[in-house]
Amino acid sequence: MPLEKVLLAKPRGFCAGVVRAVDIVNIALDVYEKPLYVRKEIVHNRHVVEELRAKGTVFVDSLLEVPSGATVVFSAHGVSPEVREKAKAKNLKVIDATCPLVTKVHLEAVKYARDGFTIVLIGHKGHEEVVGTMGEAPQHMVLISSREEVAHLNPPDSNRIAYLTQTTLSLDETREIIATLRQKFPHIVGPPSEDICYATQNRQESVQAMARHAGLILVVGSGNSSNSNRLVEEAQKSGAQSYLIDDYRNIQESWLEGVRVVGVTAGASAPEILVQQVVEHLKARGAATVEEFETTKENVHFALPPNLASDLETRNRVRT
Template sequence: MMNEPKEVILAEPRGFCAGVDRAIEIVERALVKFGRPIYVRHEIVHNTYVVNDLKAKGAIFIEELSDVPPGSTLVFSAHGVSKAVQEEAQARGFSIFDATCPLVTKVHVEVAKLHKEGFEFIMIGHKGHPEVEGTMGQLDSGIHLVEDAADVARVAPAQTEKLAVVTQTTLSVDDAAGILAAVKARFPSVREPKQQDICYATQNRQDAVKLLSPQVDVVIVVGSPTSSNSNRLREVALKLGTPSHMVDSADELQAEWFEGRSRVGLTAGASAPEILVRQVIDRIKALGAISVRTMDGLTETVKFPLPKGLKIDGGEVAPLQHLH
């Protein structure tokens, strides 16, 4: 038996989702239309390659709005921002383009609507993640964060008649279901979203890894360490008993991961560009893989419109040189 990989099987779908596509395009178009620099609050999406590519084109990534000169053009990242950040940005007089993913905005709108009706919230998510900070920051108080089932026992809402649950869009579907079950056991009348908050892309990429993992000897996930949905893909494979590694780029692949493992599964998080997947394939081929095939899977057709004010003179620009 040879010790090197023989076949690479690509998950379908993988890589960029509609919200990431839109967010990157907002920054690229703003650069073309208004010139450099364009300021972006927080990494536009959690991917090192994408952020470095946009830095090279003239984007400046900041966390504190005090670092942005008055009169600048500012883009909010795909993860969304709190009310306080929105208000401060307006007060500072920036020209603002909001690249928040529409599926995150949907959660914000739901929180605002139910808050008016007197609801408090339990949010399932990861403490410190910018999406969670943005959603919790839609209100001054009344949103209680739970990261696991044990947290649910410690939640102390002011009342339980009007309690709703919301989630971060990029969680493990299975973990979130377990935490939601704990919420419902403790607060039986809790209100759930009509359609789950975990987004279509997170769900689809996790479903694809569930199909892929049993067919392969090792799973490689292309994604950056800060990317929540990419980390979840690696965990999904591990839970199914398949060794799994996450890499930010092909340079991070280690030959020993593939020793004695002839079939390699490969996927990418929703913020990871396809060029990185191609580079990983080339590296695995250099280690011995001969064939590459894509498994059958869903074709995603979701597209989100761009914000007003980003059309280039003379109508729409041709699509900018993109990171696919």
């Protein structure tokens, strides 16, 4: 069976939080003196990071590597209050690229902790977003990543317990974990809808629908991107063969054998140019038709951090 068609998921790729984070670094490179420091990968995509590094960005793992008084950008995944304190102590100029939807989870954690709740955070251990959120109220929070772990939870007061979620989890699995939490703790409270963000939800729903029409689904994204990994899992659970690829060079010829329709999508941190390269690669292998597979429209935009917006305005005034 020869390859005939490519289905291109829509929406795919960059979400509003990633667009904002990448814009922030590009603008900061233009407005401030170099070197510009970025704590951690600004977003979890190798290509994005390499491109910004080539423009003069210095990526660091810790603020220890940043000289006093320098300018540092915090990544889209957010940071704990401890990191903010360290930046203040070193007199760093901070530009915060934390996605506003991650900030929302931080604020919920602060509120529940202040009200004396034990907070169950559903998320992946070690992920930067989880480290940042846990840092808001470490004494009040416990991290779980599966339904099985609910059985081991033993809060001091089972009437004062709340849950929060990482923004990039599997929708279905998270709903199952929340249902298990509700069974064990009928009084548990949480945000009105789980905090899995709109971009994660839309990309997962799109890949689930696309898997009904495509034998193979390729997800463009880096290995450390949580939402990209979830897309591969969702495609597989929906019955398609699926692989995570950094770019077209990762595609193995054997994956295409016997496949008539290939679906292509991209995680929230993967640039569109990489998707287009994948499409060109598939066209060269016989795919005569490329169709967009639209499941929903996205129109989300986040404003720049106020201090960067104001410095940009000042710089533009000086130039004119």
